[in-house]
Amino acid sequence: MSxxxxxxxxxxxxxxxxxxxxxxxxxxxxxxLAFDISCFGLDAGERLSDDRYFVxxxxxxxxxxxxQLLGAQAGDTESFRVTLDRVPPHVRRLTFTATLDxxxxxxxxxxxYIRLVAGGTEVARYSFTGAEFSTERAVMLADVYFKxxxxxxxxxxxFDGGLEALLTNFGGEVLEEEPEAAPAPGAAxxxxxxxxxxFAPPQATAPPSFAPPAPAPQHHGQPQAPTPPPPxxxxxxxxxxGYAPPPGSTPPPQPPASGPAAHSAPTLAAPLAxxxxxSGGHTPAGGTVPPPPPPPPxxxxxPHAPYxxxxxxTQVFATPQPYGTPAVPAQPQPGPHASYGAPAPYGAPAPHxxxxxxxxxxxxxxxxxxxxxxxxxxxxxxxxxxxKLVRVDLGADPQPVLARQGSMVLYQGKVDFAYKxxxxxxxxxxxxxxxxxxxxxxxGRGQVFLAENSAHLHPVQLENEGLCVSADAVLAxxxxxxxxxxRIEGHGIPGGALFTLQFHGTGTVVxxxxxxxxxxxxxxxxxxxxxxxxxxxxxxxxxxxxxxxxRRSAYPGHSGETVNLQFRGAPGNFVVVQPxxx
Amino acid sequence: MDQSLISGHxxxxxxxxxENHGSNMxxxxxxxxxDLFARTGSMVAYxxxxxxxxxxxxxxxxxxxxxxxxxxxxxxxxGDGLLYLADYGADVVCLQLTNESVSVNGTNLLAFDAHLQWxxxxxxxxxxxxxxxxxxxxxxxxxxVALTSRGTPVVVNCGxxxxxxxxxxxxxVAWSSGLRMKGKRSFKASSMIGRGSGEAYQLGFSGHGFVVVQPxxxxxxRLRARG
Numbered sequence: 060m061s062x063x064x065x066x067x068x069x070x071x072x073x074x075x076x077x078x079x080x081x082x083x084x085x086x087x088x089x090x091x092l093a094f095d096i097s098c099f100g101l102d103a104g105e106r107l108s109d110d111r112y113f114v115x116x117x118x119x120x121x122x123x124x125x126x127q128l129l130g131a132q133a134g135d136t137e138s139f140r141v142t143l144d145r146v147p148p149h150v151r152r153l154t155f156t157a158t159l160d161x162x163x164x165x166x167x168x169x170x171x172y173i174r175l176v177a178g179g180t181e182v183a184r185y186s187f188t189g190a191e192f193s194t195e196r197a198v199m200l201a202d203v204y205f206k207x208x209x210x211x212x213x214x215x216x217x218f219d220g221g222l223e224a225l226l227t228n229f230g231g232e233v234l235e236e237e238p239e240a241a242p243a244p245g246a247a248x249x250x251x252x253x254x255x256x257x258f259a260p261p262q263a264t265a266p267p268s269f270a271p272p273a274p275a276p277q278h279h280g281q282p283q284a285p286t287p288p289p290p291x292x293x294x295x296x297x298x299x300x301g302y303a304p305p306p307g308s309t310p311p312p313q314p315p316a317s318g319p320a321a322h323s324a325p326t327l328a329a330p331l332a333x334x335x336x337x338s339g340g341h342t343p344a345g346g347t348v349p350p351p352p353p354p355p356p357x358x359x360x361x362p363h364a365p366y367x368x369x370x371x372x373t374q375v376f377a378t379p380q381p382y383g384t385p386a387v388p389a390q391p392q393p394g395p396h397a398s399y400g401a402p403a404p405y406g407a408p409a410p411h412x413x414x415x416x417x418x419x420x421x422x423x424x425x426x427x428x429x430x431x432x433x434x435x436x437x438x439x440x441x442x443x444x445x446x447k448l449v450r451v452d453l454g455a456d457p458q459p460v461l462a463r464q465g466s467m468v469l470y471q472g473k474v475d476f477a478y479k480x481x482x483x484x485x486x487x488x489x490x491x492x493x494x495x496x497x498x499x500x501x502x503g504r505g506q507v508f509l510a511e512n513s514a515h516l517h518p519v520q521l522e523n524e525g526l527c528v529s530a531d532a533v534l535a536x537x538x539x540x541x542x543x544x545x546r547i548e549g550h551g552i553p554g555g556a557l558f559t560l561q562f563h564g565t566g567t568v569v570x571x572x573x574x575x576x577x578x579x580x581x582x583x584x585x586x587x588x589x590x591x592x593x594x595x596x597x598x599x600x601x602x603x604x605x606x607x608x609x610r611r612s613a614y615p616g617h618s619g620e621t622v623n624l625q626f627r628g629a630p631g632n633f634v635v636v637q638p639x640x641x
Numbered sequence: 642m643d644q645s646l647i648s649g650h651x652x653x654x655x656x657x658x659x660e661n662h663g664s665n666m667x668x669x670x671x672x673x674x675x676d677l678f679a680r681t682g683s684m685v686a687y688x689x690x691x692x693x694x695x696x697x698x699x700x701x702x703x704x705x706x707x708x709x710x711x712x713x714x715x716x717x718x719x720g721d722g723l724l725y726l727a728d729y730g731a732d733v734v735c736l737q738l739t740n741e742s743v744s745v746n747g748t749n750l751l752a753f754d755a756h757l758q759w760x761x762x763x764x765x766x767x768x769x770x771x772x773x774x775x776x777x778x779x780x781x782x783x784x785x786v787a788l789t790s791r792g793t794p795v796v797v798n799c800g801x802x803x804x805x806x807x808x809x810x811x812x813x814v815a816w817s818s819g820l821r822m823k824g825k826r827s828f829k830a831s832s833m834i835g836r837g838s839g840e841a842y843q844l845g846f847s848g849h850g851f852v853v854v855q856p857x858x859x860x861x862x863r864l865r866a867r868g
Contacts, residue, residue, distance in 0.1 A: 424739035447792040447856035468812035510856030513792035
């Protein structure tokens, strides 16, 4: 399912996945190299007009939680969770960057990648190697940007200069070590006036620089309370995070990119920002930044289910704390927890270690444990809630949905379910194969959750295309799709023939498979077991190839692979096969 | 033997009373004085000194109406050590209650701290619909509860507005106590004639709270089926 991107490739995210809750994983590394991976939330002018959307290790999430830093997990050096429909309208481009921390240059980087994961499956991957770079100190890996719709672009552009240069490039501001840079109590709530939490170098004594997502300003968006002075434990950052320049330094001189142009892509010169950005005020581009919306209640920073592997320290802090609890910095250092190799996938482990620690006050309770399973935001007609559950929103488009009977697990709103006979052909299917293809028509207004028997679900969007689906792999589809029953006859197929539904038109079909399926391109020798095949593009022609051997009649009841379907078709056709023989 | 491929599955030091090991196994850090109630038959492994008391007297009384004529499907686990529980590969969700209360479908309850208050309730209105009725266990207090779900569950908030939330009773896992519930027959009578299957009955929830639903309508009690 994953799509490989090359440098410069772009795609609509809606073409990659129906979901808007994305996981972005970056793997980058090299011998002796350490990286800071961050996400810049830029405005339409590609300026970092709002510091709070610079998500990095000192600021692990944006105010409303649309962008969250999750830490290393699942083979990724760093990972983010991005909820696109919660990204505020003034943030139009999310740029994912990796900057070298310490000595080294990008040409020393080993093979790495940035990938997009939605609903538990990887949908896009851009792989790179150090050979594409030379002496750069940073690389802009990929952009998720909004142009009519959200899109993904593999950038892979090197950048001379480290994180600070990158920041200045985007119009950000690197704070010098200034004690008064700390947000003064009662400061104006304009976010731009309190850039300290974001950019203070860790060595600086600016208090909030390491107060991990200081609950009050972060969650409420407005520093209505003076930030407590830092506890001593946090004033010295771990060495691994000392990326910033020595206190008081300006962006450090970088090794000039005068090396041989081993890389074809142009390298940006470091300071592109207009001079105005260097002067103290740092006025946000585009006027005032709207105050951040308060976080939705009950959606604290706990990561989503597949992402919830709190191994990194930042993760521990990302577990929701009661707002404004001043005790947060006094939480025990998460250091020991980082050593737990195994993920605690449900995101709710209490940050304290004692096994018999129930009843510890200040620990998120029920909601935190359930938070990874929250309903995905409303918006699309078909949304994959998780790998096994799909939600159809009947609100916007009143068009009915046909679903397999008994597949509804939950609905909200006023939805009417009516029996839908499969018609004459459907009855033939039922009679011939012994299984009824019984449908129900869901009409009305509301959301319906469909699932069946923990099968993996795959919404497929057809745009005037054709798809043949094995009759028992259909879970639901838009009634706008024209569908008819096709029959594939062949000796040896159970029931005498294989019945498929051929869909044509524009709409969505939800397939269900047992296990993760494989999508094979149709070549001139593509075979599939007739029991395991799920779907194929309508352009592929199906031929039954029976391997009749003498042995078969000699040993009645033998269970070899006798009947296969051969697929023929023009390039571009595909076959979907599940790891399960019905 | 080269164990590099399976070394990633080694147990990790416990960080909390209950944790997941993978998505389908529950790891409980047992310590004496903190007993645990677990579904009978759910133990898959344990380390240390843990004792099991099936059908303890206290439970027998509480769960007498769980299913008539059979012993209570809970065992009391005591001792020190690490206890691993699983339910035929179902997903496990650990919840930490802080003076909260949750209702869990009887077949979806895996384990809970013995010091929590709990009781068995019969879901009103459902008994006359479904054959065996639906039993749920209300657990409240401060402590840990582990649920099972066939597939990754979803948590849906009941808005408390006009729209009620309707759930297939076979897919229901848990809900916050305090929600009002009622049975509902959603198919029209005309479409019911001769068509037994389908979305015949739902449970309607209204009020403020959440409902946890699994992506499967397999509500059979596998631990019990073993006998």
